[in-house]
Amino acid sequence: MNDTFTIGGREFYSRLLVGTGKFRSSEEMVAAIEASGTELVTVSLRRVDLDSPSDHILKFIDPEKYLVLPNTSGARNAEEAIRLARLTKAAGISTWVKLEVTPDPRYLLPDPVETLKAAKILVGEGFTVLPYINADPVLAKRLEDVGCATVMPLGAPIGSNLGIKTRENILIIVEQANIPVVVDAGIGAPSHASEAMEMGVDACLVNTAIAVANNSAMMARAFKKGVEAGREAYLAGIPKPLTTARSSSPTTGLPW
Amino acid sequence: MRIENEGKGEFSSMAMQLWADGALDEALNIMENADEANVISTLDQMPLTSDEFITLLSPIADNFRQQIEETAKELTRLRFGKTVNLYIPLYLSNHCINNCSYCWFGTDQNFERKVLSIQEAREEAKLLYRVGYRNILLVAGEDPKATSVEYLAEMILLMKEIGFVFVAIETQIFSTDEYSKLGAAGLDSVTVYQETYDPILYSKAHPSGPKRDYMWRINAPDRIAQAGIRGVSVGVLLGLGDFRREAITLATHIKHLNKAHWQTSVSASFPRIHSAPNGFSSEHAVSDTELVRLILAMRLTFPDSTLAISTRETPKLRDQLFGMGINQASAGSRTSPGGYSGGGAGEQFPVADDRTPMEVASAIQDKGLEWVFKDWDINFKPIK
Numbered sequence: 001m002n003d004t005f006t007i008g009g010r011e012f013y014s015r016l017l018v019g020t021g022k023f024r025s026s027e028e029m030v031a032a033i034e035a036s037g038t039e040l041v042t043v044s045l046r047r048v049d050l051d052s053p054s055d056h057i058l059k060f061i062d063p064e065k066y067l068v069l070p071n072t073s074g075a076r077n078a079e080e081a082i083r084l085a086r087l088t089k090a091a092g093i094s095t096w097v098k099l100e101v102t103p104d105p106r107y108l109l110p111d112p113v114e115t116l117k118a119a120k121i122l123v124g125e126g127f128t129v130l131p132y133i134n135a136d137p138v139l140a141k142r143l144e145d146v147g148c149a150t151v152m153p154l155g156a157p158i159g160s161n162l163g164i165k166t167r168e169n170i171l172i173i174v175e176q177a178n179i180p181v182v183v184d185a186g187i188g189a190p191s192h193a194s195e196a197m198e199m200g201v202d203a204c205l206v207n208t209a210i211a212v213a214n215n216s217a218m219m220a221r222a223f224k225k226g227v228e229a230g231r232e233a234y235l236a237g238i239p240k241p242l243t244t245a246r247s248s249s250p251t252t253g254l255p256w
Numbered sequence: 257m258r259i260e261n262e263g264k265g266e267f268s269s270m271a272m273q274l275w276a277d278g279a280l281d282e283a284l285n286i287m288e289n290a291d292e293a294n295v296i297s298t299l300d301q302m303p304l305t306s307d308e309f310i311t312l313l314s315p316i317a318d319n320f321r322q323q324i325e326e327t328a329k330e331l332t333r334l335r336f337g338k339t340v341n342l343y344i345p346l347y348l349s350n351h352c353i354n355n356c357s358y359c360w361f362g363t364d365q366n367f368e369r370k371v372l373s374i375q376e377a378r379e380e381a382k383l384l385y386r387v388g389y390r391n392i393l394l395v396a397g398e399d400p401k402a403t404s405v406e407y408l409a410e411m412i413l414l415m416k417e418i419g420f421v422f423v424a425i426e427t428q429i430f431s432t433d434e435y436s437k438l439g440a441a442g443l444d445s446v447t448v449y450q451e452t453y454d455p456i457l458y459s460k461a462h463p464s465g466p467k468r469d470y471m472w473r474i475n476a477p478d479r480i481a482q483a484g485i486r487g488v489s490v491g492v493l494l495g496l497g498d499f500r501r502e503a504i505t506l507a508t509h510i511k512h513l514n515k516a517h518w519q520t521s522v523s524a525s526f527p528r529i530h531s532a533p534n535g536f537s538s539e540h541a542v543s544d545t546e547l548v549r550l551i552l553a554m555r556l557t558f559p560d561s562t563l564a565i566s567t568r569e570t571p572k573l574r575d576q577l578f579g580m581g582i583n584q585a586s587a588g589s590r591t592s593p594g595g596y597s598g599g600g601a602g603e604q605f606p607v608a609d610d611r612t613p614m615e616v617a618s619a620i621q622d623k624g625l626e627w628v629f630k631d632w633d634i635n636f637k638p639i640k
Contacts, residue, residue: 021337022333022336022337022338022339023337023338023626024338024624024625024626025621025626045633046421046630046631046632046633046636047628047630047631048630049390049629049630051419052388052390052629052630074632074633074636075635075636076486076519076636076639080635080636080637083635084633084635087635103518103519103639104518104519105486105519105520105521105560106514106521106560106561107560159334159335160334161334208334208337211337211338212333212334212337212338
């Protein structure tokens with residue numbers, strides 16, 4: 001069975017998307033990306049220095065193997081995010097953009113108003129837009145309506161490793177979405193990724209948990225397995241839990 | 257007594273309550289009475305409360321130094337990854353009309369004064385750009401004739417034109433309107449140290465010049481945020497006042513700024529007096545152990561704030577702190593105008609870490625961390 005999913009007309013086999021920030025070295029980052037089995041990596045444009053070949057993160061990512069998804073991290077309003085996306089397009093890096101608009105510099109929570117505004121404009125300019133959002137089902141539908149390729153609700157604040165704290169809202173988003181749902185941010189352990197996949201999301205994006213692990217490549221492999229396990233369990237159909245304990249083989253002879 | 261953080265107004269009113277009503281003495285009691293059980297319980301949940309922060313300033317916290325260090329490392333990693341951001345100061349001028357007791361730039365000091373011309377600044381900055389720096393801090397003494405708002409705006413524009421993506425200043429302080437003008441030129445962040453929050457000591461340390469005005473200075477970070485500048489860096493000059501009282505006020509100041517200005521990124525630095533002009537004597541010298549204790553407590557209290565260390569500190573101490581609370585550092589600094597391209601004029605303070613940028617970078621790598629020059633974008637503008 002080919003269990004693939006499609007974003008912006010491109011088919012993906014791996015349901016694990018990986019971020020490239022926070023690693024100890026480029027070598028460690030490359031090893032982790034390989035171990036994860038991912039086909040899509042995000043790159044923060046604020047870290048890309050086109051004027052400095054030695055500090056150029058893109059140099060280490062093989063475009064034949066991975067789709068590079070630039071993100072607008074650091075942008076605090078629609079205007080800045082749009083400007084970054086346009087420059088990326090002009091520099092020939094990508095016409096895809098992971099839209100991040102975070103006016104609050106501490107929790108880095110996404111701004112729904114500015115994100116929707118930027119998404120509308122960028123879709124209109126031909127970008128494939130993947131917006132990072134709070135787990136807000138109505139916003140998710142609004143973004144779908146303006147033509148976004150996915151929605152990327154957060155499980156918990158970015159870099160918090162808290163897991164899926166927005167469970168109920170993500171379930172509504174999954175139920176209502178006609179575009180892929182990718183859980184982004186907050187996933188701190190493979191079990192969190194499994195949980196998200198079991199809930200029926202299409203993919204998970206993981207960065208901090210892999211990058212800051214003592215052994216990033218090993219953690220990336222663990223996440224690959226976590227995502228695959230959760231996905232298979234979802235497809236297999238997870239029996240509903242019962243609210244009371246029940247013996248599986250009655251021994252009393254009574255009919256209950 | 258309880259001081260409310262209402263998230264409005266300017267910090268001076270909170271500072272006055274802290275320093276006038278014996279609130280700090282109450283806080284110091286917590287510290288002095290802290291026992292090992294108190295210290296252990298602070299490590300249960302992050303970030304720290306004010307009581308827990310104060311507890312970790314206590315010498316008894318040193319008994320748990322390893323655990324506290326591990327927690328600080330973990331928090332730094334979670335937020336900033338395995339990276340240390342490098343920045344470079346560029347001294348534009350050592351002209352100054354203040355006479356701060358601890359500073360070599362004071363009016364009483366007799367040495368070669370210099371203010372860089374646009375051409376000289378361009379030469380210096382280009383050298384630094386070629387090394388790889390993308391984050392630059394423009395430093396100047398206070399002299400409106402030598403370094404006016406217009407001069408600084410021109411310098412900020414110049415830095416952006418050369419290719420620096422992040423431009424900060426550490427100069428005399430300004431009004432909200434003046435900060436807005438500098439923001440329009442591309443200013444990303446302002447460093448403004450209160451030096452000491454102790455109003456009486458402040459007057460003694462600043463006998464003449466515009467810097468005498470404690471209130472105007474303590475509210476400068478609020479004005480910077482109000483002007484829409486995206487970053488403000490605060491700190492005290494360690495060694496000037498009682499570091500425990502100063503640290504508590506500094507942490508309260510950051511809490512105030514975070515609440516009053518939700519879009520402003522507040523960071524902290526830890527400048528420490530190592531040498532000062534004749535006549536200055538420090539009654540409150542801060543030891544390495546105390547400095548590290550403070551930085552660790554700050555990281556546990558402010559997991560999301562950039563904490564920076566300059567080349568005032570020795571290589572040994574800096575290497576220990578990289579990634580352990582500290583996520584930003586200068587490297588290869590010269591503290592005199594013209595110091596990169598030539599001998600330079602009089603310097604503000606001697607650097608203790610005189611390693612080259614690449615030597616510092618390799619020390620950072622040895623700690624299992626990556627040094628980062630660019631972590632910002634030229635397209636990021638002031639909030640307003």
